Amino acid sequence: xxxxxxxxxxxxxxxxxxxxxxxxxxxxxxxxxxxxxxxxxxxxxxxxxxxxxxxxxxxxxxxxxxxxxxxxxxxxxxxxxxxxxxxxxxxxxxxxxxxxxxxxxxxxxxxxxxxxxxxxxxxxxxxxxxxxxxxxxxxx
Amino acid sequence: xxxxxxxxxxxxxxxxxxxxxxxxxxxxxxxxxxxxxxxxxxxxxxxxxxxxxxxxxxxxxxxxxxxxxxxxxxxxxxxxxxxxxxxxxxxxxxxxxxxxxxxxxxxxxxxxxxxxxxxxxxxxxxxxxxxxxxxxxxxxxxxxxxxxxxxxxxxxxxxxxxxxxxxxxxxxxxxxxxxxxxxxxxxxxxxxxxxxxxxxxxxxxxxxxxxxxxxxxxxxxxxxxxxxxxxxxxxxxxxxxxxxxxxx
Numbered sequence: 522x523x524x525x526x527x528x529x530x531x532x533x534x535x536x537x538x539x540x541x542x543x544x545x546x547x548x549x550x551x552x553x554x555x556x557x558x559x560x561x562x563x564x565x566x567x568x569x570x571x572x573x574x575x576x577x578x579x580x581x582x583x584x585x586x587x588x589x590x591x592x593x594x595x596x597x598x599x600x601x602x603x604x605x606x607x608x609x610x611x612x613x614x615x616x617x618x619x620x621x622x623x624x625x626x627x628x629x630x631x632x633x634x635x636x637x638x639x640x641x642x643x644x645x646x647x648x649x650x651x652x653x654x655x656x657x658x659x660x661x
Numbered sequence: 662x663x664x665x666x667x668x669x670x671x672x673x674x675x676x677x678x679x680x681x682x683x684x685x686x687x688x689x690x691x692x693x694x695x696x697x698x699x700x701x702x703x704x705x706x707x708x709x710x711x712x713x714x715x716x717x718x719x720x721x722x723x724x725x726x727x728x729x730x731x732x733x734x735x736x737x738x739x740x741x742x743x744x745x746x747x748x749x750x751x752x753x754x755x756x757x758x759x760x761x762x763x764x765x766x767x768x769x770x771x772x773x774x775x776x777x778x779x780x781x782x783x784x785x786x787x788x789x790x791x792x793x794x795x796x797x798x799x800x801x802x803x804x805x806x807x808x809x810x811x812x813x814x815x816x817x818x819x820x821x822x823x824x825x826x827x828x829x830x831x832x833x834x835x836x837x838x839x840x841x842x843x844x845x846x847x848x849x850x851x852x853x854x855x856x857x858x859x860x861x862x863x864x865x866x867x868x869x870x871x872x873x874x875x876x877x878x879x880x881x882x883x884x885x886x887x888x889x890x891x892x893x894x895x896x897x898x899x900x901x902x903x904x905x906x907x908x909x
Contacts, residue, residue, distance in 0.1 A: 569724065571671045572682035572755075573803045577724070630778060658780065660683065 522578055522659040523625060528559040530622025531584060531655060539610040540599060550644045554587045555599055557612065560652070574661055577627070582655045586612060587641060587648035596649035597638060604634050604651060612653060622657075629657040673755040673802065674721055675831040675901050676766075676787070677746035678869035679736040680802055687722035688750055690762055692793045717764055717789030719748060725773055725781035730869040731833060737785050740768045747829035747873035748787055749903040751798060757813045759798045761903040763829045764789040765873040791873070794827045796905020799846070799887045802833055806842075807897045811888040814852040820878035820906050826885070827875045828904040832866045838894030842866045845889075846874075846904060848882035858882065866900075877909060 528546035535557045536544045545558040552558065561583045568577035586603050589596025602610040613631040620628045637651035674681040674688055695713030727734035740746045744767035751761045766787035773783045800812050820826050828846050835842075846861040847854065860876045887902045 567670050567686075569684060569686045570669075570673070570682045572673065572680065574683055576670065576683065577686075628780075632778065 522575060522661065524562065524580070526625040527580070527582070527622060527657055527659075530625040531559055531582065531616060532557065534616045534618065534622060535612050538603070538612060538615045540602065548585065548643065552587060552643060552648070554589055554648055555603070556585075556587045558585050558587075559583070560585045568658070569660075575659070578659045580657045580659065581632075582657060584612075584653045584655055585641060585650055586653065587643070587650035589649045591647050592640060592649055600637060600649060600651055604637060604653075616655060626657045627660045629655055632656045667752065669752065671754050673749070673751035673901075674723075675747075675749040675751075675802065675829070675833070675903075676785075677736050677740055677871040678730045678832055679733060680731070680831070680833045680901075681721060681723050681733060682755075684726060684733050685721050685723045689720050690750060690793070691718040691720075692789075693717070715792065717793035719750065719764070719766065719787045719789070721785050723783050723785060725783050733783065734773075737768065737771045737783065741771050742768065744768075744790060745873075747831065747871050749829050749831065749901065751903070755798055755803065755901070756801050757798055758815055761796050761798050761905065762793060763796060763827060763903045763905055764793045765791045765829075791827065791875075792825075792907035794905030794907035796827070796903055798901065799828070799885065799904050800844075800889075800900060800902040802831070802899055802901040805834075805897050805899055806889055806891060807837075807895070809888075809890045811854070812886045812902075814849070814854060814884050814886045816852070816883050817885045817904060818906060819883050820876070820880040822879040823909060824878045824906050825875040825909045826860065826878070826880065826904060826906050827873070828861050828902060830863045830866070830872045830874070831901045832868070832870045832898060833901065834899035835866075835868055835897070837896035840867060840893035840896035840898065841891065842896075842898045842900065843890045844887055844900065844902060846876075846902070847886055847888060848880055849884045849886075850882050852884050854884070854886060857886070866898075
């Protein structure tokens with residue numbers, strides 16, 4: 522199981538989503554919105570018996586989507602487009618197109634959105650954004 | 662003796678030709694004996710009891726996957742009600758000599774499902790149709806065999822005239838051209854196996870399969886092992902063998 526490969530897979534999956542300027546496997550100090558970035562993860566081991574492998578591991582990735590400097594109507598409009606459950610601008614649809622992320626994981630589910638329209642501070646700059654929780658299962 | 666708690670992370674579950682280990686996250690063994698009341702007026706005001714018929718039930722929670730007879734759904738579906746498949750549960754690593762519980766079962770329940778957004782899982786229930794033996798692993802699942810050979814000697818003990826040695830063969834992976842695997846269980850007076858006696862010969866396996874078998878006591882030999890004869894074009898097998906002694 523390669524966590525960084527999963528992060529890269531998530532970023533790659535949304536690279537061609539309409540309107541995305543940056544798709545990053547991890548958050549950098551400076552961003553150029555609209556930016557998608559994997560921000561953190563929680564991992565739970567031992568979801569199955571281990572056997573000769575690793576057993577199934579469940580990882581919940583938090584992914585930020587940041588659409589504008591500060592609060593703006595344009596930012597809010599862009600944000601709801603990215604958070605739509607389907608369509609060419611949907612992050613969920615793009616990530617779930619290949620649920621293995623090119624073989625980096627066994628399967629995944631874009632589970633929910635948190636904190637939409639909230640301001641997130643990155644390097645002392647406030648960005649309008651939201652967090653997507655992506656649950657990923659790995660078996661090897 | 663110092664108590665060393667066992668965290669259940671590496672339990673092995675072999676059912677028919679399925680290694681459910683990497684799919685499963687819960688297993689329970691429930692051997693029972695019928696409680697027969699033999700209380701009389703002479704019992705002094707207390708119940709008296711004796712044991713009746715033994716029974717066993719094993720249940721497991723296994724994530725769903727289908728494909729071939731090495732996958733949970735294919736095996737559980739094929740075995741529902743079939744009543745012929747061996748089951749082996751090993752609480753630890755599955756290495757040779759690991760403690761194993763083994764029996765032959767009737768699969769009586771296969772419940773599949775999940776809430777939306779959750780992983781598809783299944784609950785499988787097996788009822789024992791022979792004694793649940795407490796024995797050991799004679800051959801580990803994780804060691805691929807591509808040529809004939811013999812396994813490690815294990816001292817399971819002698820088998821009395823009122824007992825049987827029960828053995829389960831699980832053939833979990835097969836490759837090569839016209840592969841064939843014949844497994845025997847042998848006994849010997851000591852661990853040198855200078856003059857072994859064949860006690861069980863499983864039917865030759867040419868694909869994913871399983872077989873329960875047994876031999877009736879008395880067997881005074883206390884040491885046991887498996888041998889395997891493999892033929893075919895670049896054959897390779899993964900198989901597990903467990904054995905234990907229990908009343909006949």
